[in-house]
Amino acid sequence: MLTVFLSKNKLIILYGASLALILFLLKWLEYRFVVISHSFEIYVGAIAVIFMALGIWLALKLAKPKINTVVVEKEVIIEKEIIVASGIGFVFNEKEIEKLGISKRELEVLQLMSEGFSNNEIAEKLFVSLNTIKTHSSKLFEKLDVKRRTQAIEKAKRLSLIA
Amino acid sequence: MLTVFLSKNKLIILYGASLALILFLLKWLEYRFVVISHSFEIYVGAIAVIFMALGIWLALKLAKPKINTVVVEKEVIIEKEIIVASGIGFVFNEKEIEKLGISKRELEVLQLMSEGFSNNEIAEKLFVSLNTIKTHSSKLFEKLDVKRRTQAIEKAKRLSLIA
DNA sequence: TCTAAAATCATACTTTAGTATGACTAAAGA
DNA sequence: TCTTTAGTCATACTAAAGTATGATTTTAGA
Numbered sequence: 001m002l003t004v005f006l007s008k009n010k011l012i013i014l015y016g017a018s019l020a021l022i023l024f025l026l027k028w029l030e031y032r033f034v035v036i037s038h039s040f041e042i043y044v045g046a047i048a049v050i051f052m053a054l055g056i057w058l059a060l061k062l063a064k065p066k067i068n069t070v071v072v073e074k075e076v077i078i079e080k081e082i083i084v085a086s087g088i089g090f091v092f093n094e095k096e097i098e099k100l101g102i103s104k105r106e107l108e109v110l111q112l113m114s115e116g117f118s119n120n121e122i123a124e125k126l127f128v129s130l131n132t133i134k135t136h137s138s139k140l141f142e143k144l145d146v147k148r149r150t151q152a153i154e155k156a157k158r159l160s161l162i163a
Numbered sequence: 164m165l166t167v168f169l170s171k172n173k174l175i176i177l178y179g180a181s182l183a184l185i186l187f188l189l190k191w192l193e194y195r196f197v198v199i200s201h202s203f204e205i206y207v208g209a210i211a212v213i214f215m216a217l218g219i220w221l222a223l224k225l226a227k228p229k230i231n232t233v234v235v236e237k238e239v240i241i242e243k244e245i246i247v248a249s250g251i252g253f254v255f256n257e258k259e260i261e262k263l264g265i266s267k268r269e270l271e272v273l274q275l276m277s278e279g280f281s282n283n284e285i286a287e288k289l290f291v292s293l294n295t296i297k298t299h300s301s302k303l304f305e306k307l308d309v310k311r312r313t314q315a316i317e318k319a320k321r322l323s324l325i326a
Numbered sequence: 327t328c329t330a331a332a333a334t335c336a337t338a339c340t341t342t343a344g345t346a347t348g349a350c351t352a353a354a355g356a
Numbered sequence: 357t358c359t360t361t362a363g364t365c366a367t368a369c370t371a372a373a374g375t376a377t378g379a380t381t382t383t384a385g386a
Contacts, residue, residue: 106332116318118311130335138374150312292366301346
């Protein structure tokens with residue numbers, strides 16, 4: 001019971017502990033700096049920096065962007081190409097994506113590739129390392145059974161995997 | 164000139180202004196609270212909260228835009244215009260091709276690039292050397308004002324330079 | 327709780343891609 | 357005829373892209 005609670009709220013507990021630690025640290029800093037004259041600004045600045053960093057960290061940690069793939073299965077009589085050409089909207093070929101076993105992250109990379117971004121630029125955009133993008137693209141090429149990114153783009157567009 | 168600068172850096176200026184405002188506010192708060200005894204904690208707490216909020220706001224503002232791939236399914240009625248538009252024939256944007264000064268050979272290379280062929284494969288197909296293809300593609304990138312073949316493909320398709 | 331898939335990153339390496347520069351030829355115009 | 361342009365090719369680079377392999381960490385499911 002307790003262990004379940006612990007594991008389930010691991011993240012929250014971690015945050016609480018972090019906060020407590022920081023508060024303790026701040027209290028200590030307060031007593032250290034308050035005696036030294038003209039250190040008030042430094043103390044306040046430190047707090048500002050620490051909490052801003054904490055805020056940024058929290059936001060980035062908690063606000064994980066997820067791809068909302070809304071599946072609406074309806075009768076589609078007309079072929080994709082015609083729909084695209086008529087500019088009504090783009091229909092992702094989710095069946096094919098699933099069939100090929102392409103993950104969300106891989107799809108993101110594929111999309112950015114098709115927009116002309118380099119691996120480095122994609123890495124920056126997704127806040128991951130270059131190596132990660134290379135790994136993603138390699139797996140992508142395997143799944144798509146292609147050898148190059150240009151081929152991947154061509155095939156992905158043809159199969160309506162990406163816009 | 165100045166207005167262009169202002170409009171281009173609107174966001175950055177806004178951030179700067181916000182920061183200045185907050186600093187001003189904090190200074191005021193400092194003088195208000197510092198005289199009142201035992202308000203030190205309140206002041207520090209306020210700073211912590213404000214800067215944490217600022218951090219969260221900043222992170223959310225600057226973080227990666229969520230990719231919401233929403234599948235929109237609409238009832239599509241087949242019409243003559245749509246079928247015609249759907250590609251019985253592709254209309255090349257010859258004006259743009261001429262405007263950019265792209266030669267026939269370069270256009271051939273561009274087309275093959277977009278089909279996913281490597282420089283080597285293109286060279287074989289056109290019965291020329293790899294270096295020739297590299298020269299063509301380099302000139303092509305200059306004329307298209309791009310850095311990579313994937314960008315070239317994206318732009319060329321967007322401008323209907325190729326099918 | 328245990329596990330498998332997904333995502334991350336690294337190191338080391340090979341292969342393509344792309345740049346810079348210069349040279350040669352053929353064709354088309356002024 | 358002279359000049360320009362397109363097309364060809366080479367050498368020598370630098371910069372990306374892609375492969376192989378292994379490791380770690382999340383995340384989601386059974």
